[in-house]
Amino acid sequence: MSSPFKIIKAESFQPGDPTASLDPETMSAAEAIVAEVRNDGEVGIRVYANKFGERTDDQPLLIEKDELKAAIGRIDPADIELLRRVAKRIGDFAKAQLDCLSALETEVPGGMAGHTIEPIEHVGCYAPAGRYALPSTVMMTVVPAVVAECDKITLATPNPSDLMLATAAIAGADQVLAIGGAHAIAAMAYGFTDLRRCDLIVGPGNRWVTAAKKIVSGDCGIDMLAGPSELVLVADETADPETIAADLLAQAEHDVDARPFLVTTSQSVAQQVVAALSSQLDQLPTGETARESLANGAAIVAESMEDAVAVCDALAPEHLELHCEEAETIAQVIRNAGCIFIGHQSAEVFGDYGAGPNHTLPTAGTSRFSAGLNVFTYVRVRTWLKLDSAPQSLVDDTARLAELEGLIGHQRAALKRAGS
Numbered sequence: 301m302s303s304p305f306k307i308i309k310a311e312s313f314q315p316g317d318p319t320a321s322l323d324p325e326t327m328s329a330a331e332a333i334v335a336e337v338r339n340d341g342e343v344g345i346r347v348y349a350n351k352f353g354e355r356t357d358d359q360p361l362l363i364e365k366d367e368l369k370a371a372i373g374r375i376d377p378a379d380i381e382l383l384r385r386v387a388k389r390i391g392d393f394a395k396a397q398l399d400c401l402s403a404l405e406t407e408v409p410g411g412m413a414g415h416t417i418e419p420i421e422h423v424g425c426y427a428p429a430g431r432y433a434l435p436s437t438v439m440m441t442v443v444p445a446v447v448a449e450c451d452k453i454t455l456a457t458p459n460p461s462d463l464m465l466a467t468a469a470i471a472g473a474d475q476v477l478a479i480g481g482a483h484a485i486a487a488m489a490y491g492f493t494d495l496r497r498c499d500l501i502v503g504p505g506n507r508w509v510t511a512a513k514k515i516v517s518g519d520c521g522i523d524m525l526a527g528p529s530e531l532v533l534v535a536d537e538t539a540d541p542e543t544i545a546a547d548l549l550a551q552a553e554h555d556v557d558a559r560p561f562l563v564t565t566s567q568s569v570a571q572q573v574v575a576a577l578s579s580q581l582d583q584l585p586t587g588e589t590a591r592e593s594l595a596n597g598a599a600i601v602a603e604s605m606e607d608a609v610a611v612c613d614a615l616a617p618e619h620l621e622l623h624c625e626e627a628e629t630i631a632q633v634i635r636n637a638g639c640i641f642i643g644h645q646s647a648e649v650f651g652d653y654g655a656g657p658n659h660t661l662p663t664a665g666t667s668r669f670s671a672g673l674n675v676f677t678y679v680r681v682r683t684w685l686k687l688d689s690a691p692q693s694l695v696d697d698t699a700r701l702a703e704l705e706g707l708i709g710h711q712r713a714a715l716k717r718a719g720s
Contacts (some may be wrong), residue, residue, distance in 0.1 A: 303577035304595040305548070307570045309562070310602040315614045320348050322511050330482045330511035337486035342493050343709035345590045345711050348483040355478055361487075362494055363465065363476040364453075371465035371502040379463075383470045385441050386654035387558070393656035401676065409694050410685035418680045419449045420521070422496060424488030426503030427457040427464065429480065429556070438684040440658050440673065441503045442471035448678035456484040480505070480695060489520045490696055504660055513533055523673050527664035528557035528596075531648055532617040532637075534630065535564040539623035543644065544569075545576035547621060548597075552590035560597040562584075563608045570599040570671035590606065609633055616665040617647045689715035 307624035336344040340362065349355040372380055399418075405414035425441035427434055438455060446451045455473040457464055458480030468476050477495065486506075489512075491497035497652035501513060503521040513522045533544055544562060552562040552668040564570050574711060577594065579679045609630065612620060616636035624630055627643045634640060639662030643650050652659045695718045702710035 301668075303574055304591060305560075305562075305577050305597065305599060306572050307567075307574060307599045307601060310500050310607050310611055313598070313600050313611060315611075315685065319597055322507060322514065325597050326511050327514075328457075328508050329488065329513055330508055331621060332640075333482040334486040334489075334507075334512055334515045336372055337483050338490045341490075343485055345479065345487050348481065349479050352458070352479075352481065354480065359566045360494075360593045361477060361479060361492075363460065363478055364402055365469070365474055366556075366567060368465050368469035368473065368476060371462045372469055374413035374462045380466065380470070383439070383467055386436070387443050389656055390439050390443045390658070390678050391447055394658075397675045398447060398679075401679070402614040403680075405689070407690045408685070408687075410689050411685070412436065413683065413685045415681045415714075417682045418682045419451070420500045420678050420680060422452045422454070422498045423448065423450045423678060424477075424501040424520075424562045425453060425484075426480075426484065426488075426501065426505050426509060427455060427635050428503075428505050428509070429457050429459060429461075429464065433457070433461055433464050435654055436659065437503060438464060438467040438473070439471045439654065440660055442468065444658065444673070445502075445678045446472035448675050450678055453497075454488060454495065454502075456480065456488060458484070461533075481508070482508040485509055485516060489516035500678070502660070502677060503577060509686060523660065523677050524666065524670060525664075526557055526660070528662055530556045530559040530561075530618040530628040531621065532561045532563060532612055532619070533621040534617050535562060535566065535569050535623040535626055536605065536611060537566040537569060539564070539569055540644065541569055541572035542580075544573050544623060545580050547647060547649075548573070548577065549580055549584055549590050550647075551619070552593040553584065553586035554589075554593070558590040558593040558596065560594060561617070562597075562599040562604060563611050564599065565602055565605055565608055567601050570601050573599060583664075591684050602660035610636065618663045619651070620659045621646070623650055634663075636667050638662045664709045690714075692718065703708045 312499045403416050423445045426674040427437040442453055452478055453473045454475050455468050460478050488498040488501050498520055500521040504526040510525050514525055553560050562573055600611055613636045618638040619643040620637040622630055623644055631640050631642045639657055658673045658698055661668045695714050698714040699711045
């Protein structure tokens with residue numbers, strides 16, 4: 301069967317409005333769920349936990365650390381070692397990132413100022429478990445919080461298997477909230493009898509999770525509003541069509557809303573990739589899903605690499621693979637992408653499964669103004685000021701600016717320091 305992946309010219313391509321949006325029905329229903337949990341606490345949470353078959357009334361909503369550790373013994377030891385290796389790679393990268401950020405102290409008129417790096421106290425991490433449970437997302441959300449030295453880490457995931465519980469233990473979570481969806485986000489945002497409210501909620505999820513994160517944002521912090529997953533793959537005539545097709549299908553199998561694109565300067569490569577997709581689809585167990593999501597993308601043929609870069613920046617994708625002879629040079633001129641995978645060997649799936657950088661990345665064009673989840677998400681830069689004396693110039697400037705704004709109390713407070 302042929303692939304629905306079409307070949308189009310760059311000049312006729314219209315990326316459309318990539319902005320993530322949630323339909324009014326989802327938002328309205330999510331608002332009702334969030335309000336019920338906020339108002340009724342555990343009673344409201346259990347309404348939905350029962351409705352979706354997550355917990356019975358005699359089961360605790362929270363699974364504590366001892367039980368998480370016990371689950372390790374029920375998993376194949378080889379898989380446990382795999383999880384430990386991946387967690388270490390994610391942690392090593394997060395630690396290297398954090399080491400780039402340091403406390404600051406600098407002179408200012410009359411004294412010193414600076415900043416300190418403060419971890420967020422209580423983090424709520426969400427890991428989906430819809431079509432598939434995702435232990436990789438457990439590690440991607442929890443491990444950086446451990447590196448950042450957050451005091452408490454709660455992981456929410458519905459109907460957690462032993463694999464998810466063991467991964468939570470290895471990653472460093474303190475407890476698992478065994479529910480999902482909008483009610484899980486609300487539970488972490490507002491707390492209940494056994495759970496103190498979270499200061500920050502991170503992690504991807506379905507439209508209900510995304511809607512709830514949007515609703516609670518401001519009452520607590522969130523990392524981002526995640527939309528369908530995206531991959532843009534840039535190729536020149538040196539690229540391997542079979543590998544490109546495999547990478548596109550790896551993206552396409554996520555779900556039917558995934559958005560895979562090829563941008564290439566070679567008509568021949570585009571044609572070979574479309575042919576390779578058709579043959580590989582027939583051999584892929586998730587081919588039905590992948591075939592549907594391929595229709596969301598296209599092979600875009602550009603006249604030059606400059607035109608290809610312009611298409612990429614317009615799409616501002618979550619993931620960007622560069623299968624080009626001058627991949628490193630091209631990476632330096634790309635403006636908008638969540639994560640760039642440079643060169644033929646740098647498969648996006650290695651990013652998904654723990655080469656180092658986080659796989660929770662901005663979607664729906666939001667890489668134009670935001671970054672992916674990283675260790676900096678879990679810390680705050682807190683500034684400070686210590687003046688031994690207030691120089692007359694600082695007093696005068698402050699007093700005059702306060703007067704210009706009509707805030708005479710501010711002016712008088714500044715003048716109290718005159719001559720001190």
